[in-house]
Amino acid sequence: MSITKAAGKATIWVPITGLGIFAIASGYLMSLIPLVLDQNQFPAQTAGWMASSYYLGLLLGAVIVEAIIAKIGHRQSMVGFLALTALTVGGMMLWSHPNIWVFLRLVAGIAVAGVFVVIESWLLICDSAKQRTRRLSLYMLVLYGGTALGQLLISALGASGQAPFILIITMLLVSLLPPMLVRGAKPPVTEHQAMRWKDIRALNKAALFGCFISGMLLGPIYGLLPLFLTQQRMNEAQVGVVMTAVVVGGMLVQPIISLFAGRGKKIWQIACCALLGVIAVEGVIMSGSSQMTVISYMMLGMASFAIYPIAISLACDDIRPEQVVSATQICLLGYGVGSVAGPLMAGAMLSMMPYYLLACMVATFASLVMGKNRTLAMPQ
Structure with a gap:
């Protein structure tokens, strides 16, 4: 069967x-x-x-x-x-x-x-x-x-x-x-099989990088974005609207990910998410109206919340079923490291948090598409 x-x-x-x-x-x-x-x-x-x-x-x-x-x-x-x-x-x-x-x-x-x-x-x-x-x-x-x-x-x-x-x-x-x-x-x-070191090294590097960068993005968004918005003189109601827009964006993108499942290479899908994130953060920085701000943050949610499911799926594409638990564990570990490092880095420059998010998105796009590291950017 x-x-x-x-x-x-x-x-x-x-x-x-x-x-x-x-x-x-x-x-x-x-x-x-x-x-x-x-x-x-x-x-x-x-x-x-x-x-x-x-x-x-x-x-x-x-x-x-x-x-x-x-x-x-x-x-x-x-x-x-x-x-x-x-x-x-x-x-x-x-x-x-x-x-x-x-x-x-x-x-x-x-x-x-x-x-x-x-x-x-x-x-x-x-x-x-x-x-x-x-x-x-x-x-x-x-x-x-x-x-x-x-x-x-x-x-x-x-x-x-x-x-x-x-x-x-x-x-x-x-x-x-x-x-x-x-x-x-x-x-x-x-029956589940732990991955040996050579198996871990063989995991798709772009997938592991995607899990790490997802933590780098979502850790500060969850933990520090409300504080940043408060510093921007938003009241509680406005902060609630923005955070809701981020989460709604993350929800709306999931059916889109499902629609494109099996169409095209996942590494390019992650890169497209990063590019959308660049556009979204630029919108946040340059926004001149509350409507534009909410739309930009919704786009940021779409970009940030899309990376992890694509990345972890990519990590499991070329492994045996009995190794999936081990691979999932490694991906969560990468996400966890990013979730710890991200708030520390973003917290040190809280007043410039959009530029931190922009740097993460640009680094992701450059690493996957334009970087010289052929191992990381190897298409799957």
Whole structure:
């Protein structure tokens, strides 16, 4: 039986459904934490420590989760990582202390890395490159749509008391139900093979670079762009509109990625995303109206959120199915390194953040299309 037919029986809706509920809970928590830090009068540096701790956990998780998936399988791993995430939120609700929260965000980073690797590798184990790209586009659409919906819950449900934490924990526990109830659901490959060093070196360099640059872009966009917009004298409503435009742009581009799956070489698709990003940032810098600013930021979201699914799909195009978990782990590691380095670099030049984003986009385009490094720019 072919992998594609087996994958059909495994149904991708188990990880996708769990992901959607998880994304709503994560989006709500993402908006809740800064507000609760202020309510609890935690030291100002706590937010920075929690962010660093979370991304450190993401990196640690990217290193260790492959062995866990290989030992207990995708379905049980998904249940375990989602349950661990819920436990960290419960700990934050019970113990209101900055040091405990920093530690819990470290554990949460490990758990979330596990969720991402499980779901991404589950979707990528198939024998069609076109199918991989379409599945990842659906994955990104559900992830970002759920995150945006979760962030809107702040205005609808508020951030006071323990009720928000209880709701988030409840949603995370509900996200456990699809993998728990559908016991026969699993990817078509049950044995997983760790990639040796020579296999890692053979991975498409453009794909790994794309994962890294995606982290370099999305880390600052998520973590620092609202602060930059505030410094530009935007009020809370205007910041909300701009951030919504970025996320909506990221959602709108996913069907386009799916439409072009299998058409043309993915390295050129990444380069086109970078070029769109250059145009978008130029629009932000030169904008003379609020409408133009919103449109430019939406284009920036389209460019930034498109790179990762194309890059990770490219990384898995020429490897064996049993190596997909390992490859996904390596791609997430590259993304995690970028997510740590990006905010540090952008934060050092916060008032010039558009120029940082522009430099990332130009470097990506130049490296893939006009660079002299033939290894990186090798068409696939």
